[in-house]
Amino acid sequence: MGFPRHFDARGRYLAVRISTLLTINLIKFALFVAVAHGQVRYSIPEEMMKGSQVGNIVQDLGLDIKRLKSGRARIFTEDSREYISLNVDKGTLIVTERIDREELCAQVSPCSLHFQIILENPMELHRIDVEILDINDHAPAFHRKEIGFEIRESSSPGSRFALDSAHDPDVGLNTPQKYTLNPTEYFTLKEFSRSDGTKYVEMVLKTPLDREQQEEHKLILTATDGGTPPKTGTVIINVAVIDTNDNSPVFTQPIYSVHLPENVPKSHLVVVVSATDEDKGSNGEVTYSFSQSNEIETMNLFDIDSETGEIKVNGLLDFEKSKHYEMNVEAKDSGGLTDTSKVLIEITDVNDNFPVITVISFVNPIPEDSAPESVIAILNIKDIDSGKNGQIKCNINSHLPFHIKSSSANFYSLVNDRILDREMYSEYNITITAGDEGSPSLSTNKTLTLKISDVNDNAPVFQRHSYIAYVMENNSPGVSIFSITATDIDTGNNARISYFLEEQLVNGVAASSYISVNAESGEILAVRSFDYEQTKEFNICVKAQDGGNPPLSSNVSVKVIIQDQNDNAPQILYPVQTGGSVVAEMVPRSADVGYLVTKVVAVDVDSGQNAWLSYKLQKATDRALFEAGLHNGEIRTVRQVTDKDAVKQKVTVVVEDNGDPSRSATVNVNVVLADSFPDVLSEFTDFTQDKEYNDNLTFYLVLALAVVSFLFIVSVIAILSVKCYRWKRERMFYKAGANLPVIPYYPPLYADVGGTGTLQHVHNYDTYETTDSRKSYLKHAGPPIESIINLNTCENQTVTRSHVGKAAEVFNQVSPFK
Numbered sequence: 001m002g003f004p005r006h007f008d009a010r011g012r013y014l015a016v017r018i019s020t021l022l023t024i025n026l027i028k029f030a031l032f033v034a035v036a037h038g039q040v041r042y043s044i045p046e047e048m049m050k051g052s053q054v055g056n057i058v059q060d061l062g063l064d065i066k067r068l069k070s071g072r073a074r075i076f077t078e079d080s081r082e083y084i085s086l087n088v089d090k091g092t093l094i095v096t097e098r099i100d101r102e103e104l105c106a107q108v109s110p111c112s113l114h115f116q117i118i119l120e121n122p123m124e125l126h127r128i129d130v131e132i133l134d135i136n137d138h139a140p141a142f143h144r145k146e147i148g149f150e151i152r153e154s155s156s157p158g159s160r161f162a163l164d165s166a167h168d169p170d171v172g173l174n175t176p177q178k179y180t181l182n183p184t185e186y187f188t189l190k191e192f193s194r195s196d197g198t199k200y201v202e203m204v205l206k207t208p209l210d211r212e213q214q215e216e217h218k219l220i221l222t223a224t225d226g227g228t229p230p231k232t233g234t235v236i237i238n239v240a241v242i243d244t245n246d247n248s249p250v251f252t253q254p255i256y257s258v259h260l261p262e263n264v265p266k267s268h269l270v271v272v273v274s275a276t277d278e279d280k281g282s283n284g285e286v287t288y289s290f291s292q293s294n295e296i297e298t299m300n301l302f303d304i305d306s307e308t309g310e311i312k313v314n315g316l317l318d319f320e321k322s323k324h325y326e327m328n329v330e331a332k333d334s335g336g337l338t339d340t341s342k343v344l345i346e347i348t349d350v351n352d353n354f355p356v357i358t359v360i361s362f363v364n365p366i367p368e369d370s371a372p373e374s375v376i377a378i379l380n381i382k383d384i385d386s387g388k389n390g391q392i393k394c395n396i397n398s399h400l401p402f403h404i405k406s407s408s409a410n411f412y413s414l415v416n417d418r419i420l421d422r423e424m425y426s427e428y429n430i431t432i433t434a435g436d437e438g439s440p441s442l443s444t445n446k447t448l449t450l451k452i453s454d455v456n457d458n459a460p461v462f463q464r465h466s467y468i469a470y471v472m473e474n475n476s477p478g479v480s481i482f483s484i485t486a487t488d489i490d491t492g493n494n495a496r497i498s499y500f501l502e503e504q505l506v507n508g509v510a511a512s513s514y515i516s517v518n519a520e521s522g523e524i525l526a527v528r529s530f531d532y533e534q535t536k537e538f539n540i541c542v543k544a545q546d547g548g549n550p551p552l553s554s555n556v557s558v559k560v561i562i563q564d565q566n567d568n569a570p571q572i573l574y575p576v577q578t579g580g581s582v583v584a585e586m587v588p589r590s591a592d593v594g595y596l597v598t599k600v601v602a603v604d605v606d607s608g609q610n611a612w613l614s615y616k617l618q619k620a621t622d623r624a625l626f627e628a629g630l631h632n633g634e635i636r637t638v639r640q641v642t643d644k645d646a647v648k649q650k651v652t653v654v655v656e657d658n659g660d661p662s663r664s665a666t667v668n669v670n671v672v673l674a675d676s677f678p679d680v681l682s683e684f685t686d687f688t689q690d691k692e693y694n695d696n697l698t699f700y701l702v703l704a705l706a707v708v709s710f711l712f713i714v715s716v717i718a719i720l721s722v723k724c725y726r727w728k729r730e731r732m733f734y735k736a737g738a739n740l741p742v743i744p745y746y747p748p749l750y751a752d753v754g755g756t757g758t759l760q761h762v763h764n765y766d767t768y769e770t771t772d773s774r775k776s777y778l779k780h781a782g783p784p785i786e787s788i789i790n791l792n793t794c795e796n797q798t799v800t801r802s803h804v805g806k807a808a809e810v811f812n813q814v815s816p817f818k
Helices: 057-061 065-070 101-105 296-301 678-688 691-721 727-738 801-811
Strands: 039-045 053-056 074-076 084-087 092-095 111-119 124-133 146-152 160-162 176-182 187-193 199-205 216-225 232-242 255-261 269-272 286-290 302-304 310-313 324-333 338-348 356-362 375-382 392-396 402-408 411-416 427-436 443-453 466-472 480-483 497-501 515-517 523-526 537-546 553-563 571-574 582-587 596-599 601-603 613-620 626-628 634-637 648-657 664-673 764-768 777-781 788-791
Touching (some): 039 057, 057 092, 074 084, 084 111, 101 111, 101 124, 187 216, 199 216, 296 324, 356 443, 375 392, 375 402, 402 427, 480 553, 582 596, 596 664, 601 613
Parallel strands (some): 039 124, 146 232, 255 338, 466 553, 582 664
Antiparallel strands (some): 111 124, 216 232, 302 310, 427 443, 480 523, 497 537, 582 788, 613 648, 764 777
């Protein structure tokens, strides 16, 4: 937390508040605040952690939290970086970014951050100064790791040698405060101060050197700053003692100038330098070397013979990297005396660099509907050679729908010539060739793979214009009928096809009640079970739609044909089978062989071979007397009728269709062998009172009698119990009990049918009925022979009203011969 200081107009120091927090044996910092015209100054150390509190401006400026919020308090700083932020909710200044005093102010001291706190309504400005205090976070450091001196042994004591000063980015006491030298047998240190307060040192020779006793001295110079704790930096001082020599070598030329092409081979001789020394003996022997002041790169490119002074190429020269080299050559005699000379090498250009193609921007993929002259790529093509060697010509494959345009120096644009079609070419390999105008010319190729992105410009296409689907009737709902497939030459969502059933009416109802279409696979499914006898075929329309935006679609017609199954048995149209009436065909005993007794008429609502019917005689009272036509159902006699043949004959005919498996129906035909009508009257009762029918009728009559008896007993009990209270109801029940059911009597009714089969005569009967069945009578008129006889007999029985209709139905059914 910062330490604010407030000053009033007179500059007097005011102690604003000392906050003491009560914790066990802990006392927090005391906060001293001084205010001067809405200005607050804080002091904080550098490198505080983010979120650390600088100060409380609510207390220090005498403001209120509500005032900060209502005035929309904010910080304004001229610097774009905001190291400190305002917490409006608490009224505190918070460190939001790492503060490095050395980065912020370097050696400037004091180092401060200045910003304004702005309040609105009314407008107020409060200047905040935050001084960044230095901490000892850097140790002194020397620029060199080692310092070398060559000191002649003839040097007198008191000779001074300047040493490097240590550098420390901290300020104040945290900068180097003292230097020490170790060992101190031959040398001592002397400190000096510059006008700006910084210190530097010199090494002073304290005792004469003796090369024969010690040729080299190693010393350690240590710089110590004034921080707490202090930090140090060291450098090694190498002192070489040189033998006495009073003549130095001298070069023949102060400057050597040479021109070299950049493609000279390695070990090529550049120049020969030469120096002379007037000394004799070993002090006159000269060796050559590159000065340590030369750049390391330069020394790596060239090599010098220490004895001859020949300078040769030791690496690859490159005009584009460096057009000239400058080297200092040193000639040294054996006594250590030196002379230096300059060697200036000028490099001439050779066309040894290929053009370089750099793709700055590349639109990939590009939509297939891009307009012509759309920029696909921006290229930078450079040749670092000079002159004609660096001039570029650029082109691409001639057969592609693209070309190169030069937009500015070294910049080129790749554009399209026309609208592209992804379905024709989805990808292009564009080879860009850049060549220079050097001799020989050098060229570079770069291939760009350009993908063409799809645009939804193709609708789904069905393989056929229409389809025919077959489904067997009585299918299970949900069964697959057919599958259609459409293709779309687009890609992605543009080729993702969904299938939909178009809404239309089929037999007056929506097609969706018959058929459904799987949206993903195009599979057509039956929604219901089909019946061939109701619907033989119908048409639907299926739409295939892609997933583009906007989507494209196409339709196809599907004709669904229902195939017949043998699911219907033959239906007997004639003779009609009734529950209570017995119809008999009368055959005269004088009938010839092949006499047509009757014809069984049947139909099958199926189609094809499922409706082909065949008739067979299943059983008969006398199988030798009748036969049935296989295809026409005609029942004829196969022999002459004799007196021994029974009057009553029963023939059962089975009708089968040609399905697989086949279905069948049977019909019973009653035949009476008689020459006249009176002969058959005695047989009527036998035909009508079939055992099964009589059993059923007896059951119903007994049941009716039991129900009536139960109701009667219940009614009597109810009447007796309420007789005194409901006299009127008793009378109503009495009347209801006195009424007897009216059972009409229906004598045999004979239909008038003429001209049918071999029975050519007609009998007419008139029926007279009364409410009393015993008084009804039958009047006969006409010939005694009939082709159709309706036999209805019944006994006088008492039944309930609920069974009157049933009895009437039983005794009143007729079977006409059609």
